[in-house]
Every structure is written in C-alpha cells, then in structure tokens.
Amino acid sequence: MAGLKQVQRQTGVALWRQIADRIREAIGNGAYDETGMVPPETVLALQLGVNRHTVRSALAALAQEGIVRAVQGRGTLIERKERLNFPITRRTRFTSGIGDQAREMRALLLDEATEEASAEVARWLGLKQGEEVIRLETLRHADRRPVSKATSWFPAARFAGIGEAYRKRESITKAFADLGLPDYVRTTTEVTAAHANTSDLADLELTPGAILLIAKAMNTDLDGVPVQYSISRFAADRVQFTIEN
C-alpha cells in the first residue's frame, strides 16, 4: 500500500497544502507507477481522514504545477514525475552530475557584479573582508525545468571575466578552464533546508510553501587555494543529494 502519512491540523499549514506535498512526494517515489494515476479522490479522502473537497484543493494545486491532470470520468493522471539525483563528491560538478539524467541542460546568468567581500564570503575564500570578489547569480535548468538557483563568489583579482565566460560556456568548469584553471575540487559542502522566499519561488517555478535544499559549497584549486564559494538553492521535491564517501 501507498500509505500516505497522516496530516496535522491547526499548524499554520493548510491541510490541502500538506496533502499536495505528500502526494507530490509519493509520485516522486514511484508509489503510483503501476497505474500511472493518483488514487480516486474519495479513496484519498478516506485514507487521509479529510473531506473530499480538501483533497480536490490539493490536486488542483498539483494540476497547477503540471504534475497531474484530472480527467472527468477516468481519474487523475500523473503528468510528470521527477527527482534528480545530485552526487556530492570531491569532483562534484553540476553539469556532469545531473547531465546523464536529463536530455537537455541549460545554465543562465541572471546577474553579475563586482563587490567587496562580506565577512562570510571573505572567510570562505580566504580573503580579507572588503577585498574585491565577483558575484554571479545563476539559474540552472534540466529538460526545461528549473533545478537550482545559485549565488557564487570568486576572487576578482584571479578570475576577471568569469561572468562573460560562464554566459558563453554555460558551465563553471569550462569558464574556469577558459581562465586558465584546468581543474578544481569540491572541498566542503554544508547542507540545510528552509522554506523558499518569493524570488526563489518565481525563478524555480515553485508553489508557495515549497521547501528548498540549500548547499553552501567551497571549491579549491589543486593547491587548496579557494577559487569559488557558492550558495545553491534546489527545489527539494525535484532533487536529492547523494554523498559517496
């Protein structure tokens, strides 16, 4: 049996949203792969102990996301089912990590700026606070679906022009290569989770209330000198991380 987790009342999170989240998760886990359909509204309502109308609100939200499509008389069909796996290793690269799981990858440069390093950025990049860094805001798609939004900082002195290189090559690895850095390694990754804010929601095409997986990562060159610090935000219902040690 599928066995959706029970919902909770009076939590500040509407039942229809909790139910939508559970069904989205169940779809992602392949719980309904046999039929390709979500169970009937009446069955879900009974399983979850809520009114059928509440289930309908949840399914309407999922239909809005393009995950299911209701057909009168037949049932509610699953339209899309995805959870990308993102391996985190010493050789973590976004493009090759996701690349074999998606047919088409795109990377978009949303914004670029040169600024003085904040205390946090300076600490990670091993700079003094106030030294110049280049900040890139990037958005990455897999199969035309937004997957992650990232803010990256680079030491400005060493990587002038990395914004332009990234825009052309659509890859950090290739942009580094163009600037004379043939290889680099992922040194540290910190993972947290939080609710999405408004701008992340819009860029990642999420519905409000969605959860983000947040990875703060440092890359260094082969001598251990920091070359990039980044904060990436992933839609938690589309992505999981795998750490292979």
Added chain:
Amino acid sequence: MAGLKQVQRQTGVALWRQIADRIREAIGNGAYDETGMVPPETVLALQLGVNRHTVRSALAALAQEGIVRAVQGRGTLIERKERLNFPITRRTRFTSGIGDQAREMRALLLDEATEEASAEVARWLGLKQGEEVIRLETLRHADRRPVSKATSWFPAARFAGIGEAYRKRESITKAFADLGLPDYVRTTTEVTAAHANTSDLADLELTPGAILLIAKAMNTDLDGVPVQYSISRFAADRVQFTIEN
C-alpha cells in the same frame, strides 16, 4: 539591516507560520546577536507588511518553542539559539560528530523488531527480499533537546542482540564493537528534505509545519559488506550537515 524575506499570501501556509520560520532562522543566523532581542512587534510588522497581531501570533509560536520570551514593557528576548553541525564523512559517527558541540548526549531506543527485509532495505543491505533484518527506532538528544530520530536496519544473522547492546551503550559504534565489529565506514548518504509528520513532530518536540533534513545512509565493514542502513530525520532548524571531501 536584518531584512527578513517577505512573506507570501494565499499559499496554504499561514502568514504567522512563515514569519515564525523566518524569525527562527534569523535568530539562528545571529541576526539579532547585538541586542539579544527580536525587533519590536511594530517594527517587524512594518518590515514584513503585515498586521502587528499577525507578528504576535508568530512570536507566540516561538515562545511556545522556548526560543523567545516576551517581557511586557521591555521587548522580546532571545532565549535559545542553536544549530548543531553534523559532519558527514567516511568516518561519520553520530556521537563523536555532535559530541564536541554539546555537553550531554543521550540515545534512546524507542523500538526494536526483527522483520523481513523490504525491497528497499534488502537492496541497500545487499540481502534478498524477505531475509531477516533487525530494525531499531532510535531518538538522539543533545543537551536534553531531541536532535534526530532514526530507523536503522541490520542483517539479523550477523547482529543478533544489537538492540540490547545499543540500549546499554547508547552508541551504534560501541554496540557494533560489542558484537565483534571493531570498525566500519559510511559509504553512501542521501539527503532530502520534507515536512515533518505527526509522530516525528512529537518525538522531536517540533511545532507543526517544521522542516526535516532526512539522511538515508549506508555503513559497511572494512571489506565493503553492508552492516547498517538507516533513515535519520533531523530538525532542519537545529542542524546542518557538513560534507568534507
């Protein structure tokens, strides 16, 4: 300035809950460390573009969690501010990982059962579906605050009695040692995020709507033979993971 992210309306997540989450996060990030107090209700209401009463609902929820304490005439004081760091490496162990960040560690065995391996468990442990495994439900505390709830499976043939050993030693590492396994390594960790369900809420002493970081992990002995598969659920606002490669 602190600058809390804006809230969103008509999302199925009540404003007071969104605001509570943002303030909890801001406290965890040290945004109010200078004063040790949350900004006045009227200021927060203005910043967030909501009514003062809505902010009060959020602060009431945080007071319920023991994170803040309102004092009439003075303001709202920060009582607790914590986020434990949990390193994930080849030598990941819960006790030593958290141990140096907390004065007191406790591990509780909630439940123990011998059962037939599900398809998932069998796959991870390299068993045939239906082979016997021991399942442990454990709850771990740091400084009397619940940190994580975990379900672990062990091959029953090899680790008979591990429940009793864990109950006595309050450590997987020591329980393994008692059963003749002096060392093991973390091979794979999968990280996802989701909303907490009812039983996790209760055991982890969370408020409804809270986010969990979920780690599915496999440990093997030094010959690469799987010895443990576990699913651990952490309160996302109390914990972060660090992956050092």
Added chain:
DNA sequence: TCTAAATGTCTATTGATATAGACAACTATA
C-alpha cells in the same frame, strides 16, 4: 446501451486566519 466509478459544480455552515483600531499595563530612562 446501461451502469459503476470517477471528476465537476453548486450551496451552506463552521472555524481559523488576518486586518484594524483602541487602550491598558509595564519598563527603562531622561
């Protein structure tokens, strides 16, 4: 072609959520 099973639509009612305003009570400080 009938029927069971499924989604779609409508009305009505209740409780939770959010806003609005006014004023009381308390604290720290000028």
Added chain:
DNA sequence: TATAGTTGTCTATATCAATAGACATTTAGA
C-alpha cells in the same frame, strides 16, 4: 516622576480553509 517605547488585551470585521451533502457530467466496461 513624567514620558516614550514596548507588550498585553479586547472588540469587530472580512476572507480563507475545511466540512457536508446533493447532484451533474464524463468515461470505461459489462
């Protein structure tokens, strides 16, 4: 000892969320 600044309490109102029931509409299959 005033006073400004803060939290606490109360009333009122509008909208959202959830339940309840009835019935229409569509699909697939007997």
